[in-house]
Amino acid sequence: MIDHITGGQALNVLKILGISGTTKAEVTVVMNVGSGRLVKKDIVKVEDRELRDEEVNRIALIAPLATLNIIRDSKVIEKHPVNLPEEIVGVVRCQNPNCISNTKEPIESKMKVMAKNPVLLRCLYCEQPLTNEIAEYLI
Secondary structure (H helix, E strand, O other), X not given: OEEEEEOOOHHHHHHHOOOOOOOXXXXXXXXXXXXXXXXXXXXXXEOOOOOOHHHHHHHHHHOOOOEEEEXXXXXXXXXXXXXXXXXXXXXXXXXXXOOHHHOXXXXXXXXXXXXXXXXXXXXXXXXOEEOOOHHHHEO
C-alpha cells in the first residue's frame, strides 16, 4: 500500500506502476481524503506487488511524503518513507525542448534533486529547473 500520496496524484501513481483499467491485479484507490499530516491525501493499494526502486523514485517525485506499507495477513508489517536520491537518471525528461537530452543524441536525462519538498529538480545538462507538473515529464 502507498499511503500519504499528495492529494490528486493517485492516478499518476497508477500510471507510474503501469496499471490501467484492464489490469487483473486487485487495486484500491482512495483520493482526496482528509489527513492529519497532509491537508488531502490519496492512497493506492495493489495486491501482491513489490515495487522496484525505479517505481519508488518516480512516486517520490510526485509524492515526496508518501509511505510504502507492506501488508501481510491484513497487518502492516513494514513502513518505509519514499526517499529521493540526489540524482535522477532516465526518469524525468527536461522541460527545455532545446536541451541535448531531448534531441536524438544517445543521452539519458539527468536531474539533480535541489529540494525534496516541494520537489525541485535541475537538469544537469542545461540547468533548466523543473518544479511544476513533474508527472507530465516522467519518461
